[in-house]
Amino acid sequence: MADAPKIVAYLKPVCGWSNSVRETFSKYGLEYEDKDIINNPDIYAEMVQKSGQPLSPCVEINGQMLADVSGEEVEAWMVENSIVETATA
Numbered sequence: 414m415a416d417a418p419k420i421v422a423y424l425k426p427v428c429g430w431s432n433s434v435r436e437t438f439s440k441y442g443l444e445y446e447d448k449d450i451i452n453n454p455d456i457y458a459e460m461v462q463k464s465g466q467p468l469s470p471c472v473e474i475n476g477q478m479l480a481d482v483s484g485e486e487v488e489a490w491m492v493e494n495s496i497v498e499t500a501t502a
Contacts, residue, residue: 420445423460423471433484
């Protein structure tokens with residue numbers, strides 16, 4: 414893998430969709446910044462401003478915003494953009 418991607422994830426502390434995003438990063442051993450949009454209104458406002466919409470999870474990878482995505486969608490995007498190679502489990 415090339416240089417580690419810079420990942421910022423706008424997630425809820427307890428949420429199936431958010432957890433699927435966390436599991437995807439864990440699956441690939443990727444470090445990421447987990448920003449809590451529920452307990453920090455400023456973080457939520459930042460997510461809405463950056464993504465242009467109010468739904469979560471939102472994930473920013475190397476400056477590219479993926480809005481309202483599941484872990485599977487994040488994984489597919491990372492494979493398609495050569496951030497990771499498809500994991501065989």
